[in-house]
Amino acid sequence: MSVEQAVAILRGGGLVAFPTETVYGLGADAANPNAVARVFEAKGRPRFNPLIAHVPNVEAAARQANLPPRARQLAEAFWPGPLTLVTERRAGADVCELACAGLSTIAVRAPAHPLAQELLAAFGGPIVAPSANRSGHVSATIAAHVREDLGDAVGLVLDGGASEIGLESTIVAIDESGAASLLRAGAIERSEIEALIGPLARPHAGKVSAPGMLESHYAPRARLRLDAAAPHAGEAYLAFGAPASEGGLTLSKRGDLTEAAANLYAHLRALDATGAEAIAVAPIPARGLGEAIRDRLARAAAPRG
Numbered sequence: 001m002s003v004e005q006a007v008a009i010l011r012g013g014g015l016v017a018f019p020t021e022t023v024y025g026l027g028a029d030a031a032n033p034n035a036v037a038r039v040f041e042a043k044g045r046p047r048f049n050p051l052i053a054h055v056p057n058v059e060a061a062a063r064q065a066n067l068p069p070r071a072r073q074l075a076e077a078f079w080p081g082p083l084t085l086v087t088e089r090r091a092g093a094d095v096c097e098l099a100c101a102g103l104s105t106i107a108v109r110a111p112a113h114p115l116a117q118e119l120l121a122a123f124g125g126p127i128v129a130p131s132a133n134r135s136g137h138v139s140a141t142i143a144a145h146v147r148e149d150l151g152d153a154v155g156l157v158l159d160g161g162a163s164e165i166g167l168e169s170t171i172v173a174i175d176e177s178g179a180a181s182l183l184r185a186g187a188i189e190r191s192e193i194e195a196l197i198g199p200l201a202r203p204h205a206g207k208v209s210a211p212g213m214l215e216s217h218y219a220p221r222a223r224l225r226l227d228a229a230a231p232h233a234g235e236a237y238l239a240f241g242a243p244a245s246e247g248g249l250t251l252s253k254r255g256d257l258t259e260a261a262a263n264l265y266a267h268l269r270a271l272d273a274t275g276a277e278a279i280a281v282a283p284i285p286a287r288g289l290g291e292a293i294r295d296r297l298a299r300a301a302a303p304r305g
């Protein structure tokens, strides 16, 4: 397992999973449409759902995307880190059209995880990487979960330990007029972004602005029941702000949202593995990181397509 091997696999059009501080990514050479097609296949992901191009820094992002002043401002404040920017794709971008699902926009992110940075530096070009899980399933926050979901479809998994944050990046779209909207709540809180560039609009209803955000997503096998004060008979219980009950788990005994985010996906996978038909989840406050946690839980609980 080495970055050198990973680069060789990427150059050959293969897939490499790598850690980021949010969740593990399933990486491919963004400029190689065959490699990008393999990402969609490995995940069972619909091709209308575009991928994030990972880059080492703002300069590298600016070669792929037109970054209006507000986008640059956010990039300079939060990169490398758990923020993804969606802006107009630059003419002559290396990132292939398939990766952008044919849209005129592109999603770019500079991750902070040292292994991700090492990989990007050694590869020398943008790497597309969706979360390294089967499409619609819970994201992977440890290398073993990547293997569990994707098996042999991925050539190599770079093991960087457990993802520090455990929730996907915040996605902000900035259009050419500078209007900013929150496409996905995530690791960076809305208030942190609004403090810099002012209020974020919600994406237009009915417009497919982050295609991956529409359907049921982030879902375990078991059914989910949210805002549950206590489990019903036969349910596994995911507590918050209290110790785990018997056979259950707690996101954070002391009610800490950062700790809850880091535990969310691994705990959902673990409770799923108990074979329980349903998982009841304690109420999570909507403040701060709670917005993103509640968003993922709501999608995990949504009717399955």
Ligand code: TXA
Residues within 6 Å of the ligand: 020, 022, 023, 024, 025, 026, 049, 050, 051, 052, 084, 086, 100, 103, 105, 106, 107, 109, 129, 130, 131, 132, 167, 168, 169, 170, 171, 183, 209, 210, 211, 212, 213
């Ligand atoms: O934390 C993360 O963001 C992780 C790590 C690996 O970087 N990646 C991740 O990728 O969560 P994925 O593919 O699971 O989610 C990316 C989301 C999808 O909902 C997709 O629809 C949206 O980003 N997206 C990508 N390009 C877009 C674009 N041009 N316009 C709107 N949404 C876009």
Ligand code: MG
Residues within 6 Å of the ligand: 130, 131, 139
């Ligand atoms: Mg995903």
